[in-house]
Amino acid sequence: MKSPVASVPATAQTIRVLKFGGTSMGTTPERMRAVAERVAAVHREGHPVVVVVSARGATTDELVADAQSASAAPAAREMDQLLSTGEIVSAALLAIALKEAGVPAVSLTGAQAGIVASGQHGDGRISEVEGSRLREVLRGGTVAVVTGFQAVGATGDVVTLGRGGSDTSAVALAAALGAEVCEIYTDVDGIYNADPRIAADARLLDRVGSTVMAEMAYSGARVLHPRSVELAARAGVSIHVRSAFSEEPGTTVVSDETGEEMLEDAQPVTGIAHDTDVARVVIRPGTLAHRGTELFAALAEASVSVDLVSRVGDRDIGYGWDFTVARSHLDAVREVLAGLGCEADVHEPVAKISLVGAGLLSKPETTGRMLAALGRAGIEAYSVSTSQVRTSFTLPKAHCGRAVGLLHREFRLDRPAETPGQALAGHAVAV
Amino acid sequence: MKSPVASVPATAQTIRVLKFGGTSMGTTPERMRAVAERVAAVHREGHPVVVVVSARGATTDELVADAQSASAAPAAREMDQLLSTGEIVSAALLAIALKEAGVPAVSLTGAQAGIVASGQHGDGRISEVEGSRLREVLRGGTVAVVTGFQAVGATGDVVTLGRGGSDTSAVALAAALGAEVCEIYTDVDGIYNADPRIAADARLLDRVGSTVMAEMAYSGARVLHPRSVELAARAGVSIHVRSAFSEEPGTTVVSDETGEEMLEDAQPVTGIAHDTDVARVVIRPGTLAHRGTELFAALAEASVSVDLVSRVGDRDIGYGWDFTVARSHLDAVREVLAGLGCEADVHEPVAKISLVGAGLLSKPETTGRMLAALGRAGIEAYSVSTSQVRTSFTLPKAHCGRAVGLLHREFRLDRPAETPGQALAGHAVAV
Numbered sequence: 001m002k003s004p005v006a007s008v009p010a011t012a013q014t015i016r017v018l019k020f021g022g023t024s025m026g027t028t029p030e031r032m033r034a035v036a037e038r039v040a041a042v043h044r045e046g047h048p049v050v051v052v053v054s055a056r057g058a059t060t061d062e063l064v065a066d067a068q069s070a071s072a073a074p075a076a077r078e079m080d081q082l083l084s085t086g087e088i089v090s091a092a093l094l095a096i097a098l099k100e101a102g103v104p105a106v107s108l109t110g111a112q113a114g115i116v117a118s119g120q121h122g123d124g125r126i127s128e129v130e131g132s133r134l135r136e137v138l139r140g141g142t143v144a145v146v147t148g149f150q151a152v153g154a155t156g157d158v159v160t161l162g163r164g165g166s167d168t169s170a171v172a173l174a175a176a177l178g179a180e181v182c183e184i185y186t187d188v189d190g191i192y193n194a195d196p197r198i199a200a201d202a203r204l205l206d207r208v209g210s211t212v213m214a215e216m217a218y219s220g221a222r223v224l225h226p227r228s229v230e231l232a233a234r235a236g237v238s239i240h241v242r243s244a245f246s247e248e249p250g251t252t253v254v255s256d257e258t259g260e261e262m263l264e265d266a267q268p269v270t271g272i273a274h275d276t277d278v279a280r281v282v283i284r285p286g287t288l289a290h291r292g293t294e295l296f297a298a299l300a301e302a303s304v305s306v307d308l309v310s311r312v313g314d315r316d317i318g319y320g321w322d323f324t325v326a327r328s329h330l331d332a333v334r335e336v337l338a339g340l341g342c343e344a345d346v347h348e349p350v351a352k353i354s355l356v357g358a359g360l361l362s363k364p365e366t367t368g369r370m371l372a373a374l375g376r377a378g379i380e381a382y383s384v385s386t387s388q389v390r391t392s393f394t395l396p397k398a399h400c401g402r403a404v405g406l407l408h409r410e411f412r413l414d415r416p417a418e419t420p421g422q423a424l425a426g427h428a429v430a431v
Numbered sequence: 432m433k434s435p436v437a438s439v440p441a442t443a444q445t446i447r448v449l450k451f452g453g454t455s456m457g458t459t460p461e462r463m464r465a466v467a468e469r470v471a472a473v474h475r476e477g478h479p480v481v482v483v484v485s486a487r488g489a490t491t492d493e494l495v496a497d498a499q500s501a502s503a504a505p506a507a508r509e510m511d512q513l514l515s516t517g518e519i520v521s522a523a524l525l526a527i528a529l530k531e532a533g534v535p536a537v538s539l540t541g542a543q544a545g546i547v548a549s550g551q552h553g554d555g556r557i558s559e560v561e562g563s564r565l566r567e568v569l570r571g572g573t574v575a576v577v578t579g580f581q582a583v584g585a586t587g588d589v590v591t592l593g594r595g596g597s598d599t600s601a602v603a604l605a606a607a608l609g610a611e612v613c614e615i616y617t618d619v620d621g622i623y624n625a626d627p628r629i630a631a632d633a634r635l636l637d638r639v640g641s642t643v644m645a646e647m648a649y650s651g652a653r654v655l656h657p658r659s660v661e662l663a664a665r666a667g668v669s670i671h672v673r674s675a676f677s678e679e680p681g682t683t684v685v686s687d688e689t690g691e692e693m694l695e696d697a698q699p700v701t702g703i704a705h706d707t708d709v710a711r712v713v714i715r716p717g718t719l720a721h722r723g724t725e726l727f728a729a730l731a732e733a734s735v736s737v738d739l740v741s742r743v744g745d746r747d748i749g750y751g752w753d754f755t756v757a758r759s760h761l762d763a764v765r766e767v768l769a770g771l772g773c774e775a776d777v778h779e780p781v782a783k784i785s786l787v788g789a790g791l792l793s794k795p796e797t798t799g800r801m802l803a804a805l806g807r808a809g810i811e812a813y814s815v816s817t818s819q820v821r822t823s824f825t826l827p828k829a830h831c832g833r834a835v836g837l838l839h840r841e842f843r844l845d846r847p848a849e850t851p852g853q854a855l856a857g858h859a860v861a862v
Contacts, residue, residue: 069460070524071528075527075530078527078530081519081523081526081538081540082519082523085516085520088513089497089513089516091512092513093497093513095506096501096502097502106508106509109512
C-alpha cells in the first residue's frame, strides 16, 4: 500500500479514525443519533474525523437472502454490487444525522474515498488509498463518513473485502492518513482471552500484542477482521477496540515491538480461539499421486484458504493430504477436487481450537499438555498443527465448548496475567 | 445530449430497451422471476437488451422515511447517495435472476452505464450518455441491467433525476443506443384519457401524440415522467407504455409529426389531467414593486417550477403575481419570498385541472365551454390560463374529482375517438 503519510497537512489536532459495526449503527433513529453524538463529541474537540461504517443491523444478511431467493449461486460480481448498498445507506444516514447535530459531514463510498482493491469479488485486498478527496474534505473541517467493506477494483466496479472487512477499511484509512490509532466501536467491551459465552471466566484484556491478535483472529476470534490486524501491525497503527454502547476503556492491540521484552516471560498460552464453521478434508492416499502443488495452487486460484495442512500416507500406499477449510468454501473445494479427479472424505461440521501465544515452539511441552488434558476428558484431537505462535487441532463440533473450557483452566487463563505484556487474546462474539 | 447513434454496431436484430417500475419489480422472488422471464423471452429472440429498473416496491419511500427520522431537512447530496441504493439493489437482483434463467446479464449503476447529468442533486438533467461500456456489454450478447433514476454528476457523485426519473433514463439510453422504441412496463394497462379512478368511463388509448402526452405529464398524469416524453420526442424515440402484469398491447406515444395531419380535425380537447399536489401563491399587489424578473429568477435558481402565472393588480394599487407550484416546493418558495421581502397568500391544498389538446388556441370556445360547465355545477375556477395545447385552472382540492368527471362528459371523452389521430392522453395512477 502506498502510504501518503508524508503529505498529511499539519493540523493542530491528530486525525481520528472511528469505525462503527452493524450492531453499533443499529436500525433505529435512536442508535443513529447515539453514534452521531459520539462522533460529534470528537469533532468538537477539534480533531479531523473519519468515520467508517458497516451496514446497519442485519441488512447484509437480508440482501444475501434476497440474492439466494433469486439464485442458489449468485455471481460474485453482482453480490458485491448488491451488498455494497448496505454501507452506502449507513454512511448517508449517518452524514444526515451528523449535520442535524450541527456537524458538517459528507458520506463517501469506497470508490469516492479512493480505496482501491485488487483480488477477486467478495475477497478483495486493499492495494492503495488515493486519499486526495478525503484530505480535501478533512481540511474543510468536514467529517468524512466512509463506507467500510468496499473498494473499487481495476475495472471501476465494486470489490468487497469479505465479511468484517470494514475493520480493514478503517485501518487502511488510518494508515493512509497518518492516524496513530484506529478506533473500532463494536458491540462487545473489547478482546477477551476466550469466548465469554463458552468460558464463563474469560477475562477482558486491556492490551494484546498484534501477532497474537492476528493469529487469534485467523483462528476464529470474530471481534476483528484478521487482515485488519495484520495491516495495522505492518503500518504501525494501534487498534483500539471498545464498546459503542458504553464508556468502558476496551482493549488496545499494540504492535509487538512495543511489548516484546514483556512477552518473554509470559505464560506459553495467551489466549484460546475457536472456529465452529470449519470442514476437514482428507484426500485419500494414492488418489492424488504427487500433485500436491497443483492441488494447493488450484485452491489458491479459487480463493480458498487452507489451514492445518498435513501430508498423510507413505510411499507404499501413496500420499494424500489432510487440511481444513471454512465450510463456506466447501463447494469451491469440491469443484477443485473433481477437476483433479481425486477422492476425498469431508468431515463437517468440525470445530478448530487454537491455543495462541508468542513463542509456543520454544515451549514444546504446550502441545503435549494440551493433548493430555483433552485425553483425560475423552476428547480426540485431529489435524494437530503447531507453529511459532499457535497450536491448533480439530474435533467434533459438539465437544468444542467443553474443550475450550478445560483448556482455559489447564493453561490458567482464568487468572490475571502477571505482567501487562502477557495480555491475552480470545474469541469474542461476532461484530 | 451527444447521440452516439452513428457508432452503434450493425446487428441482425434491433436493440430493445425495456424499463420496469417499482411495482413491476415488486418485492417477492416471484415478481423478480416474472420480470426475468419477460426479459429472457426478448433475449431469446436475439435482440441486444437493455433493462432499466426502478427501486423495488416502497424502497425509496422507506429510505426517505429513514432519512427524515434522522433530520427534517436532509441534504440533497446525501439523499441522492442514499436513494441511489434502491435501484442498485433492483438491478443486481435482476441480473442474478436473469443468470439463473440462463441469460448472461450484468448490472450497471448510472455511472457505470455512462449516464451523465448536470443540474442540482435530486433534480438532475441527463446531459450525455457515454455508452462505450454499455455497447461492449451488448456486443458480448449480455443483457445490461441499468439502474434508472440516477446519473453521475460533474464531481463524480450521484445525481438523481427526480421521482419517476427512471423513465427518462430509459428514453435517454434508447436514444443513445439508437433504439426506435423505449418500452415502459408499468402497473397500469397504458395511458387513459382521464384518471380511471375518478372518471369511470375513462378510455385506454392505443396511440397518443407526444406534445399532448408531454403536456399531460407536466399537468399531473403520473404514468410517465414529463421529461421522458419531451426527450423521446426530441430524439425521435417512440415510448410504448404497457402492463408488466399482462400481455395487453398498451399505448404508444408517437412523435407528433407522425400523426399531425390526422390531428387537425380532432375534437378540441383530447384528454384531462389533474394534479392534487399543488399550492397557489398570490403575491399581494404593491409588495413586490417591479421585481417580477427577480422573483422568477430567484425561483428558477431554487429549482422551483411555476405554472399558471398571471400578473395581478394595476398601476394604482401596484402589481403582484398569481402562480402555482408543487406543494413539495413550498418551503423553497417561502424562503425566496422572505428574501425579497414581499407578502403572499398561499392557498393549499388546491387541485390543478388541465384540458389538453392540439390546437386549443385555435378553438377559443373551449375555455368558455369549460367555465360554463363548471359554473353550472357551482364550481369556481381560479388561475385560468390557456396555451396552444392546454387550458388549466385551479380549484379547491375537494371538488377535483367532480370537476374532472363533468368535464370528461362535457367534452365527450367518454366516446371513442373518430380517428386514430385523435388519440387522447390522460391521468393515470402513479408508476
